[in-house]
Amino acid sequence: MSEKKFNSTNTLNEFYLEERCTLNKVLKINGKRWVSEVLILIKQDVSRFSNLNECLNGISDNVLSSILNELVKSKLIEKEIFHQVPLRVEYHITPGGLALTKVMHELCDWGKEYIDYEMRMKPTFTRQDPNY
Amino acid sequence: MSEKKFNSTNTLNEFYLEERCTLNKVLKINGKRWVSEVLILIKQDVSRFSNLNECLNGISDNVLSSILNELVKSKLIEKEIFHQVPLRVEYHITPGGLALTKVMHELCDWGKEYIDYEMRMKPTFTRQDPNY
DNA sequence: TGAGTTACTAATAAAAAAAGGAGTATGAGT
DNA sequence: ACTCATACTCCTTTTTTTATTAGTAACTCA
Numbered sequence: 001m002s003e004k005k006f007n008s009t010n011t012l013n014e015f016y017l018e019e020r021c022t023l024n025k026v027l028k029i030n031g032k033r034w035v036s037e038v039l040i041l042i043k044q045d046v047s048r049f050s051n052l053n054e055c056l057n058g059i060s061d062n063v064l065s066s067i068l069n070e071l072v073k074s075k076l077i078e079k080e081i082f083h084q085v086p087l088r089v090e091y092h093i094t095p096g097g098l099a100l101t102k103v104m105h106e107l108c109d110w111g112k113e114y115i116d117y118e119m120r121m122k123p124t125f126t127r128q129d130p131n132y
Numbered sequence: 133m134s135e136k137k138f139n140s141t142n143t144l145n146e147f148y149l150e151e152r153c154t155l156n157k158v159l160k161i162n163g164k165r166w167v168s169e170v171l172i173l174i175k176q177d178v179s180r181f182s183n184l185n186e187c188l189n190g191i192s193d194n195v196l197s198s199i200l201n202e203l204v205k206s207k208l209i210e211k212e213i214f215h216q217v218p219l220r221v222e223y224h225i226t227p228g229g230l231a232l233t234k235v236m237h238e239l240c241d242w243g244k245e246y247i248d249y250e251m252r253m254k255p256t257f258t259r260q261d262p263n264y
Numbered sequence: 265t266g267a268g269t270t271a272c273t274a275a276t277a278a279a280a281a282a283a284g285g286a287g288t289a290t291g292a293g294t
Numbered sequence: 295a296c297t298c299a300t301a302c303t304c305c306t307t308t309t310t311t312t313a314t315t316a317g318t319a320a321c322t323c324a
Contacts, residue, residue, distance in 0.1 A: 004279090004280080005278090005279070005280095008278075008279065008280095008312095008313090009190065009278095009279095009312085009313060009314085010278080010279055010280075010311090010312060010313070011279090012190065013165070013190045013191075013312085013313085014165070016189060016190055017165065017166070017169065020169065021168075021169070021240065022240050022243035022244050022247060022248060023168055023236060023239060023240040023243060024165075024168070024169075025243055025247050026239050026240065026242065026243040026247065027162075027163055027168065027239075029247075030159075030163075031159055031162075031163030031164070032163070032281080032282095033145070033146070033149065033156075033281080033282075034149070034282095036153075036155055036156070036159065037149065037152065037153070037156070048300090048301090049300075049301050049302075050299095050300065050301075053301095057148060058141065058144065058145045058148055058283095059145075059283095060282080060283055060284070060285090061284095061285095061301085061302070061303090062282090062283080062284085062285095062302090062303075062304085063281090063282065063283070064302095065301080065302060065303075066303095068302095074247070075246070083290095084291095085290075085291045085292055085299090085300095086290085086291080086292080086298085086299045086300045086301085087289090087290065087291085087299085087300050087301060087302090088300075088301090089300080089301065089302090096245075096246040099242055099245070099246065100242055100246070103235070103238050103239050103242050104155060106235050106238065107155060107158050107159075107235050107239070108153065108154050108155040108158065110158065110231055110232055110235050111154035111155060111157055111158040112154050113228075113231070114207070114228040114231065114232070115154060115157050115158065115161075115206070116154060137308090137309070137310095140283090140308075140309065140310095141282085141283060141284085141308095141309095142281090142282060142283070142308080142309055142310075143309090145282085145283085164311080164312095165311085165312075166312095180270090180271090181270075181271055181272075182269095182270065182271075190313095191313095192312085192313055192314070192315095193271085193272070193273090194272085194273070194274085194312095194313080194314090195311095195312065195313070196272095197271080197272060197273075198273095200272095215320095216321095217269085217270090217320075217321045217322055218268085218269045218270045218271085218320085218321075218322080219269085219270050219271060219272090219319090219320070219321080220270075220271090221270080221271065221272090
């Protein structure tokens with residue numbers, strides 16, 4: 001959480017790319033680790049902080065927290081606070097978020113066809129196999 | 133280009149996510165800066181290192197080089213070497229790469245509809261506007 | 265011999281992302 | 295007064311990503 005330097009080439013390149021094509025803005029949001037998993041879980045009605053935390057083995061509180069904030073800011077999810085005791089907060093997907101999960105699903109299908117392809121075609125290793 | 137630590141939580145989480153869903157493998161490839169731009173340019177027949185470099189204002193040689201290597205490794209593009217003088221190398225998109233650009237295009241359309249929405253709805257600033 | 269071209273790689277530095285661990289607010293129950 | 299639970303935030307360290315600079319190989323032409 002250190003300061004962002006606005007004059008670094010890094011930041012200038014980021015601006016340049018966001019200007020160049022909307023796609024880079026999209027990837028800026030959902031290209032980061034955990035983000036798409038969180039979004040998909042929320043779509044599947046895993047709506048509370050603690051539940052999301054349980055589902056995502058290894059995510060740390062602060063990372064989950066900042067991702068949720070980002071998703072709210074980008075209007076992919078909505079935050080609803082219930083002033084009960086103990087406090088209860090729910091996150092729900094917006095139409096925009098839902099539309100995004102559909103494209104993500106296609107991206108996933110692409111991966112299944114083209115990335116996992118090699119693996120599907122490779123014969124299973126045997127002990128005789130020098131690659132075993 | 134420092135050593136990758138295989139036992140760090142960082143790396144373990146990366147493995148966990150790639151195991152969990154193919155989508156994370158996909159985003160690992162094309163979620164990084166410049167990658168989709170390079171792929172799209174190659175699809176548009178900008179096929180040489182120097183031309184790509186010209187088109188992408190601000191990218192540095194080694195970054196372009198490593199992205200090209202990654203794309204070849206992932207079989208999204210193919211490298212063809214012409215042993216001429218001066219040396220000539222061409223990159224061309226594969227069917228897999230082409231299929232990916234189509235999904236990227238949809239992702240971009242999503243962005244145009246949902247990210248740029250606010251901006252489209254906002255009235256243009258005038259000098260009278262306190263926000264100007 | 266030496267300059268010029270293309271297509272790179274290597275080493276290092278700067279910046280950002282991700283993780284670890286402690287701390288906070290609220291209000292209820294004991 | 296103290297503990298518990300949820301849902302966080304804050305600060306620091308670790309790891310990765312991105313950028314900078316310099317250098318290389320191969321072969322031609324003057």
